[in-house]
């Protein structure tokens with residue numbers, strides 16, 4: 160039987176990017192749960208840190224884009240400038256967990272439903288891991304967790320660290336060692352190198368450009384790369400050789416981000432786009448619409464069996 164051209168020959172993983180963020184506000188328990196119900200293999204929490212050192216799931220340090228913080232008069236005086244941000248905003252590291260829990264998530268992307276704005280709390284990482292653990296039991300399949308350390312250097316400069324709390328939380332729910340259904344991802348290679356010293360959990364190096372570190376060097380630290388998807392296919396839709404080179408170094412490839420409502424214009428529809436990446440041999444994809452990625456994978460699996 161023909162197999163997928165992935166490193167392992169197994170079907171590519173479907174990673175629910177910020178949960179099923181195409182249909183529900185990103186990084187909420189509702190969005191992660193919806194992704195699990197769709198059948199996603201992994202749920203992806205981006206992690207930032209509160210003033211009192213608690214990991215919470217948000218893509219950004221600044222809060223105005225994905226929460227209703229601007230409608231809370233009691234926090235009006237927390238708005239400030241920041242050297243790493245354009246314009247003034249509210250920043251997660253200025254708020255305690257108790258304060259963050261008074262906020263509600265909002266839909267940040269144009270064209271997506273605003274019907275759920277104001278309904279859902281900002282979950283802690285512990286909430287997310289607990290959800291995955293409970294869902295693994297109730298569904299009878301392992302629900303993977305794919306946490307990203309967001310801006311670890313910036314947080315460290317403020318005296319806040321991701322690593323220990325993240326690993327302790329994973330371990331408390333039994334997610335430990337290289338066989339755990341966990342990938343820890345970061346854009347900061349130094350963060351991954353520090354993690355390598357203290358955990359066997361699989362690590363993924365994120366990159367928006369071609370890595371300036373040789374793949375063989377990366378492979379000493381990480382088990383895979385999470386590249387911007389356009390590094391894999393050029394503007395004419397031709398294979399750049401990225402996947403073959405990474406696979407040659409023993410690295411898995413998990414590109415981002417596939418969105419039904421934000422197609423790469425060189426493709427006529429999302430199915431064609433995702434199929435092109437599966438054909439390259441990617442080992443997983445990040446999608447805001449995991450049900451679509453799963454359906455296309457199922458079609459491909461069926462075609463391989465016929």
Ligand code: G3P
Pocket residue numbers: 176205218307344365385415416445
């Ligand atoms: O982590 C993979 C992908 O999510 C990286 O982009 O900005 O959506 O976190 P971002």
Ligand code: CA
Pocket residue numbers: 203205307
């Ligand atoms: Ca991410």
